[in-house]
Amino acid sequence: xxxxxxxxxxxxxxxxxxxxxxxxELVTEKSGVLNLGVEGMMLVGAVFAFIVAATTKSPWLxxxxxxxxxxxxxxxxxxxxxxxxxxxxxxxxxLSLFGVGLSxxxxxxxxxxxxxxxxxxxxxxxLVLLSLLLFALIHWxxxxxxxxxxxxxVGESPxxxxxxxxxxxxxxxxxxxxxxxxxxxxxxYLSLVYNPSWVEGMTAGRGxxxxxxxxxATWKPWRVLAGxxxxxxxxxxxxxxxxxxxxxxxQYLSMLPYVATVLVLAVISRDAATIKLNAPASLGRGFHPDx
Amino acid sequence: MWLSPIVATxxxxxxxxxxxxxxxxxxxxxTYTFFIDPIDTSYDVGELLLKASPIMLCAVGLAVGYRANVxxxxxxxxxxxxxxxxxxxxxxxxxxxxxxxxxxxxxAGMLGGMAWAAIPAFLRTRFNANEILVSLMLVYxxxxxxxxxxxxxxxxxxxxxxxxxxxxAEHALLPILVPETRLHVGFLMAVLAVAAGWLFMRKSLPGFxxxxxxxxxxxxxxxxxxSKRTVxxxxxxxxxxxxxxxxGEVxxxxxxxxxxxxxxxxxxxxxVAFVGRLHPVGIFFASLLMSLLYLGGEAAQMKLALPSAVxxxxxxxxxLFLLAADVFIHYRLRLVRAPATVTRxx
Numbered sequence: 001x002x003x004x005x006x007x008x009x010x011x012x013x014x015x016x017x018x019x020x021x022x023x024x025e026l027v028t029e030k031s032g033v034l035n036l037g038v039e040g041m042m043l044v045g046a047v048f049a050f051i052v053a054a055t056t057k058s059p060w061l062x063x064x065x066x067x068x069x070x071x072x073x074x075x076x077x078x079x080x081x082x083x084x085x086x087x088x089x090x091x092x093x094x095l096s097l098f099g100v101g102l103s104x105x106x107x108x109x110x111x112x113x114x115x116x117x118x119x120x121x122x123x124x125x126x127l128v129l130l131s132l133l134l135f136a137l138i139h140w141x142x143x144x145x146x147x148x149x150x151x152x153x154v155g156e157s158p159x160x161x162x163x164x165x166x167x168x169x170x171x172x173x174x175x176x177x178x179x180x181x182x183x184x185x186x187x188x189y190l191s192l193v194y195n196p197s198w199v200e201g202m203t204a205g206r207g208x209x210x211x212x213x214x215x216x217a218t219w220k221p222w223r224v225l226a227g228x229x230x231x232x233x234x235x236x237x238x239x240x241x242x243x244x245x246x247x248x249x250x251q252y253l254s255m256l257p258y259v260a261t262v263l264v265l266a267v268i269s270r271d272a273a274t275i276k277l278n279a280p281a282s283l284g285r286g287f288h289p290d291x
Numbered sequence: 292m293w294l295s296p297i298v299a300t301x302x303x304x305x306x307x308x309x310x311x312x313x314x315x316x317x318x319x320x321x322t323y324t325f326f327i328d329p330i331d332t333s334y335d336v337g338e339l340l341l342k343a344s345p346i347m348l349c350a351v352g353l354a355v356g357y358r359a360n361v362x363x364x365x366x367x368x369x370x371x372x373x374x375x376x377x378x379x380x381x382x383x384x385x386x387x388x389x390x391x392x393x394x395x396x397x398x399a400g401m402l403g404g405m406a407w408a409a410i411p412a413f414l415r416t417r418f419n420a421n422e423i424l425v426s427l428m429l430v431y432x433x434x435x436x437x438x439x440x441x442x443x444x445x446x447x448x449x450x451x452x453x454x455x456x457x458x459x460a461e462h463a464l465l466p467i468l469v470p471e472t473r474l475h476v477g478f479l480m481a482v483l484a485v486a487a488g489w490l491f492m493r494k495s496l497p498g499f500x501x502x503x504x505x506x507x508x509x510x511x512x513x514x515x516x517x518s519k520r521t522v523x524x525x526x527x528x529x530x531x532x533x534x535x536x537x538x539g540e541v542x543x544x545x546x547x548x549x550x551x552x553x554x555x556x557x558x559x560x561x562x563v564a565f566v567g568r569l570h571p572v573g574i575f576f577a578s579l580l581m582s583l584l585y586l587g588g589e590a591a592q593m594k595l596a597l598p599s600a601v602x603x604x605x606x607x608x609x610x611l612f613l614l615a616a617d618v619f620i621h622y623r624l625r626l627v628r629a630p631a632t633v634t635r636x637x
Contacts, residue, residue, distance in 0.1 A: 036423065040607075076611065079615075080611065080614055080615050080618075084614075084615055084618035084619075085618060086614040086615065086617060086618060087614070089362060089423070090565060090610075090614060091611075091614050093364060093561060093610075094562075094565075094607060094610035094611045094614060095607075095611070097558060097561070097562060097603075097606060097607045097610060098604075098606075098607025098608060098610070098611055099607070100603060100607070101600065101602070101603025101604040101605070101606055101607040101608075102603075102604055102607065104600040104603055104604075105598060105600040105601060105603065105604045108598045108600060200600075204431070205427070205428070205431050208424060208427050208428065209428075211424060212421075212424045212428075215421065215424075249439055249442070249443065251435040251436070251438050251439040251442075252435075252439070254435050255431070255432050255435045255436075258428040258429070258431045258432050259428075259432060261424070261428050262410070262414070262420075262424075262425050262428050262429070265414070265420045265421065265424060265425060266414045266418040266420040266425075267418070269418055269419040269420040269421065270418045270419060270420075271419075272419045275419065
């Protein structure tokens with residue numbers, strides 16, 4: 001295989017965890033809910049996927065477990081913010097901190113365990129293909145189906161959606177759970193495919209980068225996809241530079257994804273009007289049918 | 292208002308009992324080891340206050356911003372940069388033995404923390420960039436900068452190639468507060484910060500303006516309270532406190548720069564700020580609790596071979612329970628015929 005094709009494949013592989021997590025968060029945010037717990041959900045997804053894959057010897061059961069674990073954590077968030085009406089920002093932060101602690105705790109005995117990773121088919125990993133399929137599905141769902149329209153309406157104006165008779169809280173529950181399952185899937189991809197192992201805090205801020213990606217993408221799925229691969233490419237730079245023998249301390253290259261996130265976030269957010277126009281109008285605000 | 296932190300603490304202890312029992316330990320012995328054993332001598336109390344100091348400092352600073360809806364979650368990074376700047380000053384004045392070295396270090400650390408917090412403040416006010424994401428990203432950058440320094444330029448040439456700086460000179464270390472313990476002046480600074488935080492929020496005009504900006508942004512706007520100034524003030528105070536906490540860490544028992552300075556004090560401070568209800572007095576007690584969770588985790592690891600990661604689990608649980616408990620206190624649960632719904636209390 002020539003170098004260019006290989007580079008494309010590597011970029012796809014590095015961007016995929018971000019694709020999963022950011023697409024999930026996109027759907028959650030489209031319903032008007034801001035879940036800052038992506039990092040926590042990814043980590044818990046990664047650790048559960050790894051443990052189940054290690055004990056059952058079936059990586060696909062691991063993938064399923066990762067999704068369920070992410071969704072489980074998201075359910076906790078949904079109960080606290082949607083039913084109990086707690087502040088979404090504070091609860092999301094709490095979820096991330098909780099996920100970091102929980103995953104470190106339950107993953108302790110699995111730190112040096114070796115597993116059978118999910119093997120690529122014709123050079124591409126099935127989970128990478130799944131992420132592309134997920135993108136197509138989400139795009140189709142949001143813009144081509146009635147249910148997608150309802151979801152967006154709930155995010156723009158929950159009062160109106162409620163007045164027409166849609167179950168706003170129920171729809172938001174589903175969107176949050178979907179986001180959690182996707183984040184869990186992103187975590188599972190990390191611990192089963194990208195770097196088949198479990199290391200405490202192995203997401204290294206990818207959950208937060210995914211949150212930033214949704215803003216960069218001005219809440220548009222195809223831009224989320226493009227942004228995820230762009231950042232995948234940036235994370236790749238550190239390994240490529242080392243392989244090419246560039247004499248530069250590794251720390252500079254490790255900083256790249258974070259510095260890039262900050263810079264791109266500033267450039268995209270600069271135009272406040274565009275952000276305001278594209279963000280779901282009720283993002284982060286609670287809603288209760290009784291007013 | 293003070294009920295939910297207590298309920299949440301109780302809930303964490305109950306969860307602790309369950310987790311300990313689940314791991315095959317005697318739950319009562321484990322609970323004793325975790326919550327009582329770490330504070331039963333005066334030396335241990337010193338350790339409790341020592342660990343509580345950086346958390347308290349960071350949390351007081353963060354709470355000022357949170358009151359005004361300025362969500363700085365990068366205190367950990369500001370702490371690291373504070374430690375780098377303070378530590379840099381200590382290394383620069385290694386040979387200069389005057390009592391001015393310590394104040395210079397403290398100021399350098401505060402300025403460092405402020406400079407790091409100025410990045411999200413500038414990007415938020417000038418480019419409308421979300422301060423939550425920017426401040427968090429900078430935590431990773433800060434720890435990589437520290438790693439660069441202790442692996443490179445600032446590495447102790449006589450340190451057997453370990454990634455660590457030279458030990459600071461005696462005059463660059465914070466004096467011990469209580470003999471026979473390791474408790475140093477940093478605790479005094481934290482308590483002063485608590486008092487200053489209370490005075491600022493309750494008795495000063497900018498503090499009042501920040502509270503208004505948090506409670507009613509529209510009203511603040513009409514009243515001519517500059518939202519840019521609110522953002523800057525929130526982040527600068529948070530950065531200064533976290534930077535000071537960073538100097539306190541390296542000029543304390545450690546006495547040198549290491550690749551890892553804080554076991555997540557900056558993140559624990561977010562939890563402490565909420566559990567303390569964004570009120571300085573509440574933060575004082577919440578930091579003691581958080582410090583106990585750290586010490587308890589260490590004790591459980593040494594005496595019961597329980598993983599110290601329990602600490603992180605308990606920290607997260609504490610905050611989630613707090614947020615949930617708030618609802619049951621602000622709202623009354625009313626059983627209506629058929630489905631039960633949550634209704635606003637009259």
